[in-house]
Amino acid sequence: MKIGIASDHRGVFLKEKIKNYLSDNYNIIDYGTNSIESVDYPIYAYKIGEAIKDKQIDLGILICGTGIGMSIACNKVKGVRCAKVNNNEEAFFAKSHNNANVIALSEKITNYREILDTFLTTDFSSEEKHHRRVEMIDNYDN
Numbered sequence: 001m002k003i004g005i006a007s008d009h010r011g012v013f014l015k016e017k018i019k020n021y022l023s024d025n026y027n028i029i030d031y032g033t034n035s036i037e038s039v040d041y042p043i044y045a046y047k048i049g050e051a052i053k054d055k056q057i058d059l060g061i062l063i064c065g066t067g068i069g070m071s072i073a074c075n076k077v078k079g080v081r082c083a084k085v086n087n088n089e090e091a092f093f094a095k096s097h098n099n100a101n102v103i104a105l106s107e108k109i110t111n112y113r114e115i116l117d118t119f120l121t122t123d124f125s126s127e128e129k130h131h132r133r134v135e136m137i138d139n140y141d142n
Contacts, residue, residue, distance in 0.1 A: 003026050003061060003120075004029045004031055005019060005028060005029070006044035006061075007063040008064045008070070009037055009038050011107040015030070029051070031048055041064045046077060048074055058101075060101065062103070063104070063106075063107050067084045067105045070104040081102070082101075085103045085115055086109070096125045096130070099124040099134045
């Protein structure tokens with residue numbers, strides 16, 4: 001499985017921890033940034049979103065100060081379902097009910113291992129209602 005990861009300047013340290021944690025079991029592709037110099041987070045959110053859209057990666061992980069900005073920006077890319085996740089339960093439901101293909105994390109999160117393990121190992125629900133709802137989201141064109 002190919003997993004893309006990106007952060008802004010505030011998420012660089014957590015991004016490196018996550019890469020080290022996942023690299024033994026997954027193919028990790030780093031989309032930057034690799035510096036604590038201030039950068040514009042939408043650039044990196046779009047990189048992950050475009051990689052999802054173009055099927056270069058299977059799932060994405062984004063990190064910024066809160067995870068909120070990255071999530072908002074990434075969700076602008078058609079075909080992306082990015083969930084801002086704070087805990088294990090949210091990671092589970094993001095994947096099982098919403099079929100999230102990207103998660104956004106705060107750089108302050110400490111339980112990232114549990115969150116990632118849950119997100120990466122949870123399958124999308126087989127319940128028709130969840131498929132119908134995700135299809136409604138995917139087909140919305142404004």
